[in-house]
Amino acid sequence: MNSRRQISPPAERIRREGLFRKGGLYLIALSGGCDSVSLLFLMKELAETEGFALHALHVNHGLREEAAADEDFCTELCRRLAVPVSVYREDVAAVSKRDKISLEEAGRECRYRRLREMADVLLADAVLTAHQRDDQAETVLHALLRGSGLSGLCGMEKWRPFGSTELIRPLLGFTRAELEEYLRGKGETWREDASNTDEGYTRNYIRRTLLPQMEERFPGAAEHVSAAADHLREAGKTLRRLADDWLAENARGDVLSLEPLSRLDPGLLFFVWRQFLARTGLRDLTRVHFDSLKELPGKPAGTRAVLPGGRSVIREQEGLRLVTENERPEPETLPRLEIRTFPRPAALKIPDTPYTKWMDCAIITHDICLRHRQRGDYLILANGKQKKLARxxxxxxIPLGERDSLWLLADGPHILWVVGHRLSYAARITESTETVAEVKISL
Known part of the structure; x- marks a missing residue:
């Protein structure tokens, strides 16, 4: 007999996606609007049947006369549902003025900052936001009207990294109408934000005028726009993977090899730069920045493209180097390499530690060295075939930013040991091994 407590069809739709773990803790962004109130009720249903905990967070922006009433509504709702809630009051207008950004952007910055902070305090498994399918369509249309590239047209992902945790949008498959129907069926209410009717805001115009007109002329338009974003997102993932593969072969630390870059397909070039710069935290780049980077290979050596955050890319003779103004790199210390040999014991008890390995002494030559990766490096696999180190x-x-700092025990291009990771199959101890070499690295 199934002992699972009966849950609503919308909650069951979310449950089937397997987004939440038993014993987890999930932080919900709660504004008091229809979407976030629906999310709270749906997650409460699932928390009781799936065995995880909830915590809500409300940010009072201090912009509207109704802000205090919104706060009271959220705290009372959480009290009624026995969900812990944290409330923060932010001077969003002051943040907007200080950072020279719109009130909408400032509000978002304040909310997400508080969500990251609280997620760290609670050690939350994830932060949950209530974006739904109509929001997705608005986001994609807004990006399209602004002339965004592929990344902007991909819309919002259901899951993405978020500070020290992750962000999940469980409602992306629901329409606003479905969520309203769900709450009305429960006899529940929500708060309405009067500013959402102001069509002076582009997103409000898209929501209130453009999308309804599209739906009238093309039924299912919002769903189709969201589906198109899903397809574009998959294409974007493929391009990012191809860009990572290219960087694994052609990036050395903060330098891109010039000759391979000049042969790169223009459709992939943007993603190569985007992935390369993202390693240093550079994400909010404009088309002007990318245009200057695209032109840099054709410029004389010494030319630089200036980027945000005090960073630049400099054209060198054979590469393009990312630099930080006034940077002073620390001199690198070579790890200590110790090799001890002894006859192969009858009973093998090979140490399972990341920095000590046993190898067949026959593989050790006078040409071995400890170094970082180079073009053409490879390992030997169990099937005897070579595998490129980059692959x-x-x-x-292994994170892209760590690959150039890995220490390798190398015999020419043959990598005997990726220190801390993998031993080449050719270096293993076998029945025919006569002498064991114990290789120890002290970082």
């Missing part, structure tokens, strides 16, 4: 690092999901 190995991608498959092992």
């Amino acid at each position: 190995f690092l991608v498959d092992e999901k």
